[in-house]
Amino acid sequence: MAALSEHAIEEIRALPPRFPHIRSAVLPALDVAQDELGYLTREAMTEVAELLDLDPGYVEGVATFYTLLHLEPIGKHHFYVCTNLSCDLRGAYEICDHIKRRIGVEGFDEVSADGLFSLEEVECLGACEFAPMMRYQRRYHYDLTPEKLDALIDAARQNGGERAADPPRDAAASQKPRGRRASSRGPTKEDSAELNA
Amino acid sequence: MPDNVRPQSGDSRRDLRGSSGPARHHLLTSLFGIEGLHTLSVYREHGGYGSLRKAMFEMAPEDIMAEVKTSGLRGRGGAGFPTGTKWGFIPKGVPGPKYVVVNGDEAEPGTTKDRYIMENSPHMLLEGVLIACYAIGAHQAWIYLRGEYDGPYEMLMAAIAELRAEGILGDRPLERDYPLDIQIYRGHGAYICGEETALLESLEGKRAQPRARPPFPAVKGAWGRPTLINNVETLSNVPWIVAHGGAEYAKFGLGTAKGTRLLSVSGNVQNPGVFEIELGTSFREVIMEMAGGPPPGRRMKAFWPGGCSAPVLPEWGLDVSTDLDEVARAGSMAGSGGVIVMDDSHCMVRAARRLLQFYAHESCGKCTPCRVGGNWALRTYDRVLEGEGSDVDLGIFDAIQESLQNGRCLCALGDSAGFVIASTMKHFRSEYEEHCLEHRCSVEEQVVAASA
Numbered sequence: 001m002a003a004l005s006e007h008a009i010e011e012i013r014a015l016p017p018r019f020p021h022i023r024s025a026v027l028p029a030l031d032v033a034q035d036e037l038g039y040l041t042r043e044a045m046t047e048v049a050e051l052l053d054l055d056p057g058y059v060e061g062v063a064t065f066y067t068l069l070h071l072e073p074i075g076k077h078h079f080y081v082c083t084n085l086s087c088d089l090r091g092a093y094e095i096c097d098h099i100k101r102r103i104g105v106e107g108f109d110e111v112s113a114d115g116l117f118s119l120e121e122v123e124c125l126g127a128c129e130f131a132p133m134m135r136y137q138r139r140y141h142y143d144l145t146p147e148k149l150d151a152l153i154d155a156a157r158q159n160g161g162e163r164a165a166d167p168p169r170d171a172a173a174s175q176k177p178r179g180r181r182a183s184s185r186g187p188t189k190e191d192s193a194e195l196n197a
Numbered sequence: 198m199p200d201n202v203r204p205q206s207g208d209s210r211r212d213l214r215g216s217s218g219p220a221r222h223h224l225l226t227s228l229f230g231i232e233g234l235h236t237l238s239v240y241r242e243h244g245g246y247g248s249l250r251k252a253m254f255e256m257a258p259e260d261i262m263a264e265v266k267t268s269g270l271r272g273r274g275g276a277g278f279p280t281g282t283k284w285g286f287i288p289k290g291v292p293g294p295k296y297v298v299v300n301g302d303e304a305e306p307g308t309t310k311d312r313y314i315m316e317n318s319p320h321m322l323l324e325g326v327l328i329a330c331y332a333i334g335a336h337q338a339w340i341y342l343r344g345e346y347d348g349p350y351e352m353l354m355a356a357i358a359e360l361r362a363e364g365i366l367g368d369r370p371l372e373r374d375y376p377l378d379i380q381i382y383r384g385h386g387a388y389i390c391g392e393e394t395a396l397l398e399s400l401e402g403k404r405a406q407p408r409a410r411p412p413f414p415a416v417k418g419a420w421g422r423p424t425l426i427n428n429v430e431t432l433s434n435v436p437w438i439v440a441h442g443g444a445e446y447a448k449f450g451l452g453t454a455k456g457t458r459l460l461s462v463s464g465n466v467q468n469p470g471v472f473e474i475e476l477g478t479s480f481r482e483v484i485m486e487m488a489g490g491p492p493p494g495r496r497m498k499a500f501w502p503g504g505c506s507a508p509v510l511p512e513w514g515l516d517v518s519t520d521l522d523e524v525a526r527a528g529s530m531a532g533s534g535g536v537i538v539m540d541d542s543h544c545m546v547r548a549a550r551r552l553l554q555f556y557a558h559e560s561c562g563k564c565t566p567c568r569v570g571g572n573w574a575l576r577t578y579d580r581v582l583e584g585e586g587s588d589v590d591l592g593i594f595d596a597i598q599e600s601l602q603n604g605r606c607l608c609a610l611g612d613s614a615g616f617v618i619a620s621t622m623k624h625f626r627s628e629y630e631e632h633c634l635e636h637r638c639s640v641e642e643q644v645v646a647a648s649a
């Protein structure tokens with residue numbers, strides 16, 4: 001144990017009451033773990049499983065399904081560049097080639113030698129009117145050009161590779177949802193049995 | 198802050214690309230562009246939450262449902278199912294919780310309209326959500342928001358916090374004894390979560406694989422409870438319908454496609470953006486006028502009218518109207534309103550390959566035709582584009598597209614992958630033949646010749 005800090009464990013323990021069923025807390029809990037460690041180690045997934053009373057294999061199975069959960073280390077500065085059709089038609093792959101050259105990697109999902117950078121090819125991010133575009137440091141960056149990328153990469157190198165502070169994860173977490181309170185009954189044992197089926 | 202970064206709050210006008218301001222057909226976007234519209238105070242200054250008040254004090258739930266039915270509003274997520282009918286499926290008088298789940302997992306390539314709504318007017322969506330809760334007898338709403346949407350997330354979180362502070366969310370919203378709450382659940386990167394039953398699986402903390410139906414979500418949805426699932430844009434129409442009446446809404450549009458909708462136009466156009474149009478407007482007007490048409494010296498070759506899952510249409514498709522039924526008659530579908538335009542400097546086989554990469558990656562793996570077919574097609578495209586194709590590959594493409602379609606999978610993802618292959622082959626067969634039989638690409642040759 002102890003892949004996760006006390007703080008993260010506390011945060012994960014606070015998640016289940018937000019949902020009608022404890023299992024819904026698994027993805028938010030994996031977020032907490034990933035935010036702390038940068039990616040999901042097997043130990044972290046096992047710890048999440050124990051905290052939520054789930055099977056470790058189940059948690060890993062969920063984690064492998066979703067692309068925003070990383071099972072391998074990524075750079076401190078990770079570029080999610082959309083290459084789907086709308087961005088592709090406006091030069092997304094040229095942008096990717098430029099990033100690869102500037103950060104010194106051969107391909108997607110490879111971390112630069114200094115551990116600072118990595119580049120991921122992602123599907124449509126829903127901002128096609130600003131193509132080519134990417135997600136970086138929890139912000140969308142629009143109308144990408146080699147010059148814009150150079151500025152971002154240079155800035156990242158200059159500040160020693162420190163990541164910008166993450167915005168607060170969830171300001172509503174303190175508020176319990178209304179499902180159970182407002183109704184005559186919460187999920188019954190039968191509901192739970194079905195959900196566990 | 199560098200100017201290429203979208204401000205997460207504050208002046209939404211800074212990079213608003215699309216419809217804003219008053220116009221006869223701007224039902225959703227007439228207030229877009231107003232300084233501070235994302236805040237509760239400004240939204241209220243412009244009449245915001247008046248519809249919720251009207252719904253909760255002057256209307257019975259069944260009156261609201263009747264107005265939505267009268268409006269003729271059809272779901273804006275892709276399937277175009279009549280919204281009022283969907284609301285009517287929610288059983289009445291069952292004990293225990295019911296839920297409204299908002300599908301904000303916008304991920305259909307080319308589609309950006311929900312982001313446009315949430316970033317510009319988060320309260321318009323929230324007001325629609327609360328009215329829907331009241332109409333179907335739910336007290337709790339969940340917004341399933343795709344994980345990559347950091348901007349909309351922060352906008353919605355701030356808006357929900359304002360509603361809590363003002364008592365519009367809580368035990369006695371607007372002093373009425375009808376508790377209401379909205380929670381946000383962030384996705385984790387999976388296109389399939391836009392499919393409503395996969396979305397529910399994800400909300401329940403599982404791998405997002407679509408469920409077999411029946412039971413339908415209206416009867417047995419989130420956590421086994423009756424659940425209404427509507428798209429962001431669909432629910433954002435509700436405040437207007439409640440304020441003005443369903444009959445007024447139905448005066449817009451034509452045939453069975455009523456009202457207005459947002460089309461996000463992207464790709465090879467000079468003025469990409471999200472445009473609110475009255476249903477029935479022609480694609481020529483949308484692509485050539487609103488979006489400025491292809492770049493100078495280029496000709497439009499083809500467009501996907503409703504996200505990349507809608508079969509591609511060649512140039513003649515410009516004269517098709519945006520009416521849902523007419524798009525269907527033209528052999529495609531209005532889908533999610535994501536219009537992707539491609540000009541004559543791009544190869545259709547290469548474009549189809551990129552789309553198959555998407556479907557192969559996003560297949561959830563549950564149904565065999567989709568799990569196997571997508572990857573098989575992708576490998577075939579790779580072989581053909583590397584100059585190793587033959588007439589056998591034309592037959593393989595045909596066999597794969599056929600086995601992906603026709604209801605062989607639980608959801609539409611497999612069909613959509615089949616549509617891409619079938620429609621690009623139907624309209625651009627000569628390019629497939631060039632690649633497979635002659636191992637050349639005339640489009641590329643022309644581009645190279647022009648730049649020499």
